[in-house]
Amino acid sequence: MTVLGIETSCDETSVALYTDGHLLANVVLYQVIHERYGGVVPEYASRAHMRTLIPTLELALEKSGVGIGEIGGVGVTYGPGLVGSLLVGLNVAKGLSVSLGVPLIGVNHIEGHIFANFIREPGPALPAVCLVVSGGHTQLVLIKTLGEYELLGKTRDDAAGEAFDKVARVLGLGYPGGPAIERAAADGDPNAVDFPKAFLEEGYEFSFSGIKTAVLYHMRELPENERRKHVADVAASFQKAVVDVLVEKSVRAAQETGARSICLAGGVARNRRLRQELERRAQGAGFEVFVPAPEFCTDNAAMIARAAHFYLEQGRTSPLTLGPAPSLNLAA
Ligand code: KG4
Ligand code: ZN
16 A cells, blocks of 8 residues: 655655555655744745645655555645645645545644654564654653554653754854754863753653753853854753753653653754764663654654554544644644
8 A cells, every 4th residue: 555645734845655664755845945034934834835745746756656546545744833834735635635536644743753763664662752852842752552652741841943943043053953053062062061951850841941041141141252162062062951851851751661662753853962872871771772764853754654554554544624733732
């Protein structure tokens, strides 16, 4: 069964084709326009999806070698995300579903990120603790079996990716902030500044707004001619503080829930320090660690096609009345 996946929840336009155990194509078009504004401008995002989704679909079909008549189902992100962006993907998916006479499968974007771990079989051993860290979400999820989750904890304020983006702005590093901070941190000393690590010792909840403010005050207190010199050290120290909290809580969650493995999901999972520290700490504690390839961490349709394939196999499809759900949560 070949499934087409469509992802347009934010600022990546992406189409993928997945068949039993194999990814056939995954085309991701990144919208450069938002860099100029230091963040995603929703109206520009949906307009760009309208221009590029059909050519992206054509390219994905061409790369996969799949004829449009061979598609057995159309999976699409219906939330959470920007309403205008979601609408573009949903309407194209519905049009395809009707014209091809195949089922529509609405996919929760957060669950899609989790499914990135299962694009290459067999994926992490279950039950697994999954740290979902993106621009919009930071949560610890226990994957009991595929499709069945327990939310262990989440952020009380900013998402981890949002903190990277905001701190990058304070440091004048541009957007998106995650990759910019990682690059700057490569030349810095991670022990230069001792930034706060919220709730490090307790529970599974996160908070990243305090560290963002701490970075702002730290920079303000430096004489103006000194600030540039300290950017690498501040970036490295900020990255270390965030990664320490994420890794500590993930390993503790795995120990306390009796999980067999730990996996990562979402754009921040591209961060090399996070990947390496998690591997080091979790393997030391006896857990298998599973990290999706970087291109499956940031938004992509491969993860959506993979999740849709799973639900189609189970016979769980969506009605054509499915609408966008901008604030959708993970069903847990
Ligand atoms: O999952 P994603 O593509 O979109 C959402 O669903 O939010 O995640 C985007 C987020 C952005 O905040 C971006 O700054 C962050 O992921 N990110 C990173 C890295 N690459 C992307 N954060 C830290 N280090 C990175 N290398
Ligand atoms: Zn995402």
